[in-house]
Amino acid sequence: MKLGQAAESPADWAAFVKRYKAEMAEPAAAHDLALLAALSHQTNFSVGCYCEDEARCHRAVLRELLLAKGAVLQG
Numbered sequence: 001m002k003l004g005q006a007a008e009s010p011a012d013w014a015a016f017v018k019r020y021k022a023e024m025a026e027p028a029a030a031h032d033l034a035l036l037a038a039l040s041h042q043t044n045f046s047v048g049c050y051c052e053d054e055a056r057c058h059r060a061v062l063r064e065l066l067l068a069k070g071a072v073l074q075g
Contacts, residue, residue: 013056036069047062
């Protein structure tokens with residue numbers, strides 16, 4: 001996450017997003033995303049961190065990835 005927080009330019013942020021998505025495409029992480037997406041249909045849960053700006057935080061990318069897996073998201 002430090003790479004995302006350190007991104008000073010749009011190019012830096014794009015590089016972080018590409019790297020994070022690649023990491024989340026690994027089998028174990030993809031399994032966890034699918035599990036969270038399935039869980040979202042049964043119960044509520046939250047994901048948080050200490051980043052001030054969600055637009056420049058892995059949470060925004062995680063939200064996108066969860067939606068792509070069919071998650072039901074609120075807020």
